[in-house]
Amino acid sequence: MSREQRIGETVLSVEGVSLAFGGVKALQEVSFDVREHEVRAIIGPNGAGKSSMLNVINGVYHPQQGTIRLRANGAWKEFHDMDPHEAASMGIARTFQNIALFKGMTVLDNVMTGRNLKMRASFVEQAIWIGRARREEMAHRRAVEEIIDFMEIQHIRKTPVGKLPYGLQKRVELARALAAEPTLLLLDEPMSGMNLEEKQDMCRFVLDINDDYGTTVVLIEHDMGVVMDISDRVVVLDYGRKIADGTPDEVRANQDVIDAYLGVAH
Amino acid sequence: MLYREAGQFKSTYAEDQQIFPIRQDRVAVFLLLAVAFLVVPYVANQYWLSAILIPFLIFSLAALGLNILTGYAGQLSLGTAAFMAVGGFMTYNFVLRMAWLGIIPSFILAGICAAAVGIVFGLPSLRIKGFYLAVATLACQFFVLWAIQRIGWFMNYSPSGVITAQTIEILGYAFDTPATKYLLTLAIVALLALLAKNLMRSETGRAFMAVRDMDVAASVIGIPMMKTKLLAFAISSFYCGIAGALYVFCYLGTVEPEAFTLDLSFRILFMIIIGGVGSILGSFLGAAFIILLPIFLSVLTGAFTQATGIEPSHAVLSNLEVIIFGGLIIFFLIVEPHGLARLWQIAKEKLRLWPFPH
Amino acid sequence: MYSLVALGFVLIYKASGVFNFAQGAMVFFAALTFVSLVERGVNFWLALVITVAVMVVLGISIEKVVLRPLVNQPPITLFMATIGLTFVLEGLSQLIWGSQPHLLELGIQDVPMEWLVQSTGIVISQTDVFAAGIAGILVAALALFFQYTRIGRALRAVADDHQAALAVGIPLKHIWAIVWAVAGIVALVAGLMWGARNGVQYALTFIALKALPVLILGGFESIPGAIVGGLIIGASEKLAEVYIGPMVGGGIESWFAYVIALLFLLVRPQGLFGEKIIDRV
Numbered sequence: 063m064s065r066e067q068r069i070g071e072t073v074l075s076v077e078g079v080s081l082a083f084g085g086v087k088a089l090q091e092v093s094f095d096v097r098e099h100e101v102r103a104i105i106g107p108n109g110a111g112k113s114s115m116l117n118v119i120n121g122v123y124h125p126q127q128g129t130i131r132l133r134a135n136g137a138w139k140e141f142h143d144m145d146p147h148e149a150a151s152m153g154i155a156r157t158f159q160n161i162a163l164f165k166g167m168t169v170l171d172n173v174m175t176g177r178n179l180k181m182r183a184s185f186v187e188q189a190i191w192i193g194r195a196r197r198e199e200m201a202h203r204r205a206v207e208e209i210i211d212f213m214e215i216q217h218i219r220k221t222p223v224g225k226l227p228y229g230l231q232k233r234v235e236l237a238r239a240l241a242a243e244p245t246l247l248l249l250d251e252p253m254s255g256m257n258l259e260e261k262q263d264m265c266r267f268v269l270d271i272n273d274d275y276g277t278t279v280v281l282i283e284h285d286m287g288v289v290m291d292i293s294d295r296v297v298v299l300d301y302g303r304k305i306a307d308g309t310p311d312e313v314r315a316n317q318d319v320i321d322a323y324l325g326v327a328h
Numbered sequence: 329m330l331y332r333e334a335g336q337f338k339s340t341y342a343e344d345q346q347i348f349p350i351r352q353d354r355v356a357v358f359l360l361l362a363v364a365f366l367v368v369p370y371v372a373n374q375y376w377l378s379a380i381l382i383p384f385l386i387f388s389l390a391a392l393g394l395n396i397l398t399g400y401a402g403q404l405s406l407g408t409a410a411f412m413a414v415g416g417f418m419t420y421n422f423v424l425r426m427a428w429l430g431i432i433p434s435f436i437l438a439g440i441c442a443a444a445v446g447i448v449f450g451l452p453s454l455r456i457k458g459f460y461l462a463v464a465t466l467a468c469q470f471f472v473l474w475a476i477q478r479i480g481w482f483m484n485y486s487p488s489g490v491i492t493a494q495t496i497e498i499l500g501y502a503f504d505t506p507a508t509k510y511l512l513t514l515a516i517v518a519l520l521a522l523l524a525k526n527l528m529r530s531e532t533g534r535a536f537m538a539v540r541d542m543d544v545a546a547s548v549i550g551i552p553m554m555k556t557k558l559l560a561f562a563i564s565s566f567y568c569g570i571a572g573a574l575y576v577f578c579y580l581g582t583v584e585p586e587a588f589t590l591d592l593s594f595r596i597l598f599m600i601i602i603g604g605v606g607s608i609l610g611s612f613l614g615a616a617f618i619i620l621l622p623i624f625l626s627v628l629t630g631a632f633t634q635a636t637g638i639e640p641s642h643a644v645l646s647n648l649e650v651i652i653f654g655g656l657i658i659f660f661l662i663v664e665p666h667g668l669a670r671l672w673q674i675a676k677e678k679l680r681l682w683p684f685p686h
Numbered sequence: 687m688y689s690l691v692a693l694g695f696v697l698i699y700k701a702s703g704v705f706n707f708a709q710g711a712m713v714f715f716a717a718l719t720f721v722s723l724v725e726r727g728v729n730f731w732l733a734l735v736i737t738v739a740v741m742v743v744l745g746i747s748i749e750k751v752v753l754r755p756l757v758n759q760p761p762i763t764l765f766m767a768t769i770g771l772t773f774v775l776e777g778l779s780q781l782i783w784g785s786q787p788h789l790l791e792l793g794i795q796d797v798p799m800e801w802l803v804q805s806t807g808i809v810i811s812q813t814d815v816f817a818a819g820i821a822g823i824l825v826a827a828l829a830l831f832f833q834y835t836r837i838g839r840a841l842r843a844v845a846d847d848h849q850a851a852l853a854v855g856i857p858l859k860h861i862w863a864i865v866w867a868v869a870g871i872v873a874l875v876a877g878l879m880w881g882a883r884n885g886v887q888y889a890l891t892f893i894a895l896k897a898l899p900v901l902i903l904g905g906f907e908s909i910p911g912a913i914v915g916g917l918i919i920g921a922s923e924k925l926a927e928v929y930i931g932p933m934v935g936g937g938i939e940s941w942f943a944y945v946i947a948l949l950f951l952l953v954r955p956q957g958l959f960g961e962k963i964i965d966r967v
Contacts, residue, residue, distance in 0.1 A: 657770030
């Protein structure tokens with residue numbers, strides 16, 4: 063099934079979002095939408111507000127203006143000050159630019175934490191280790207092992223995360239995000255700091271995730287090659303404003319975008 | 329070579345998740361428990377039981393409680409002794425006023441009271457971290473002790489300020505010899521340690537460690553901050569409360585606030601630092617170390633006296649002990665911040681190859 | 687008076703990011719050393735000089751033995767190391783000088799200042815006033831030191847980020863040695879003042895614990911904060927004892943300061959003068 067056929071209706075809508083920190087305007091009235099099953103890239107020069115945008119979608123930052131509308135479980139929900147915990151329970155998962163893994167735990171444990179919202183047993187049951195707690199743990203372990211297989215990190219599953227090289231840590235973070243079985247996956251510069259081979263692997267993973275699990279992906283990325291190759295549509299931000307929105311080819315030819323990257327004053 | 333894992337395959341996830349996946353470990357632990365339960369009560373003399381083994385078990389339990397809060401969940405607490413005090417005093421009061429409850433339910437209820445106090449003083453952890461939180465727990469420590477001393481109800485309005493704890497009676501059988509007290513303490517501590525290990529291995533434990541390592545990230549992936557932190561305080565205080573109750577009933581024999589000073593909180597903190605933060609085994613190792621240290625020192629000074637004829641005064645000895653404590657803390661922090669538990673792990677790694685050189 | 691002890695904490699924290707729990711023990715050690723020298727017949731000023739020298743040496747050796755090996759560990763490890771240090775110092779002090787309380791004569795009497803009582807009815811002891819004066823001088827000197835000298839700047843850089851400071855070429859070891867030596871001297875001053883008022887005894891180490899609420903109120907990094915915080919805590923403690931004490935049976939002093947600190951933490955965690963802590967993800 064080709065990707066164009068699979069892309070569905072709008073599943074996330076960002077409307078007129080403005081965000082400021084004290085005097086610094088991070089985002090100014092940004093609006094765009096994301097369709098189901100697509101891979102949407104957010105690009106722009108440094109400081110354009112891309113990470114802030116993800117943080118707003120995720121509930122880490124609260125915009126002063128504007129709303130986010132998310133279609134979850136068939137119904138539209140509108141909010142402007144959700145907290146990250148709620149976002150997670152609505153099926154949004156993300157990775158971070160500077161890797162937010164739990165350095166004191168093994169890879170397996172880290173990925174297992176991604177399943178926390180699906181675990182129902184109470185702590186008493188867990189302490190006694192009978193019945194529901196036990197079954198749950200085993201079932202989730204099975205699911206997590208599949209994800210570990212998918213991300214090809216079996217060989218390091220018992221290694222403490224703090225000891226892994228950067229590239230592998232990024233993979234583990236992605237695995238943890240996947241473990242939550244999200245409908246919307248936010249990736250903040252998943253390829254940063256990687257060499258060519260690692261980037262190719264990462265691209266493959268992102269595409270496979272989109273294909274196999276049908277997850278909608280929104281990613282921030284600096285590498286133009288990657289963006290052009292794997293995204294369906296692109297949003298371009300500069301100084302907190304949206305300056306272009308369309309397919310990779312459209313955006314590449316857009317004069318404003320070229321100016322922004324080349325630093326032409328406007 | 330004895331310690332080889334070769335040939336032991338895990339074919340289900342359940343087997344991989346066991347507490348002691350390696351067969352040699354299982355055998356060793358089984359033997360240890362068998363000896364502890366069956367052999368020791370008959371063989372050990374009164375001194376060993378009352379002055380070493382029982383306090384070792386009690387402090388291990390308290391250290392376990394603190395480890396859950398500080399080692400696993402990353403919330404630094406200096407109020408351990410206060411939680412123990414709540415456990416001890418509430419048990420006394422339950423037995424006094426509601427004797428029909430029986431001692432074990434009294435212990436449990438007292439533990440729950442300690443957990444409640446823990447939750448109240450854990451509330452600041454929702455807003456503050458690190459040593460700021462330590463100060464909040466200091467407030468708890470001082471306040472609880474003050475409350476126990478001023479509010480007469482706790483000590484049954486005793487004029488002398490020192491009350492004797494009641495004898496423990498379960499189903500009509502009195503636990504009043506060192507051997508029986510030891511067995512009771514052993515049973516309770518072993519059970520609670522097992523429950524703790526299970527808990528730390530499962531989702532709760534992971535949530536705690538996630539909060540410890542990076543709480544913003546934990547919140548982003550869906551772990552509820554408030555519930556997790558308060559649960560850590562509650563469970564930790566419960567354990568400390570039970571330890572306090574055992575402290576009063578199986579060791580001290582008296583119920584007095586002076587037994588639960590800040591000094592005790594620090595001692596328990598040292599136990600987990602030396603034993604290993606974030607490790608159940610570490611709690612036991614640390615407690616053993618700190619209990620055995622004074623004995624070791626007095627043996628040393630005995631030898632010193634014999635060799636040189638000089639007998640150091642008591643004051644000198646106790647100061648020396650304090651200096652060595654502090655020095656050891658620093659030493660461990662520099663050399664092996666993960667404590668004795670990590671040293672044990674390293675030893676096990678070496679054991680896999682022994683007696684071959686490498 | 688609390689401010690003096692708090693000053694020592696702030697200094698070390700500002701310069702090295704380490705919260706020195708052992709400050710109280712240092713106060714004790716300093717005071718005890720001084721007093722014992724005086725009692726053995728050493729001249730007052732000579733004893734002072736010797737003690738200063740001892741504290742400086744102590745500061746430098748602490749830095750060398752304890753902190754250097756722990757350079758890049760998380761702050762919590764360093765904090766626990768200073769707890770260990772506390773015990774070492776306490777034990778050492780008593781080992782060397784014995785554990786009886788000592789009286790300390792400073793030539794200033796702990797009596798209320800007459801004219802103040804007569805004019806306003808407020809009772810403040812001479813010792814307190816003198817202490818406030820000394821604290822003021824110290825603060826002024828330290829503030830100038832931090833703001834305007836090269837070393838002061840270096841100290842601030844080190845407090846922010848050890849590795850960055852190293853990268854820029856700041857000789858960390860010297861800086862730290864200086865910091866700890868200075869803290870030692872501040873500890874001596876605090877020790878002398880407290881010793882004059884309460885006698886030099888073991889309980890002096892607990893002053894350190896009282897200084898914690900002061901730091902919380904004032905912010906861990908701020909010298910003016912230490913002063914203001916000290917005044918507030920000292921005053922409110924006494925007031926609480928006088929007014930609220932009788933209602934609940936007295937003895938409030940032991941925990942009132944902490945409760946204030948607790949409330950402050952909930953409302954304004956960075957203290958009155960501290961910097962806001964921002965968590966970046």
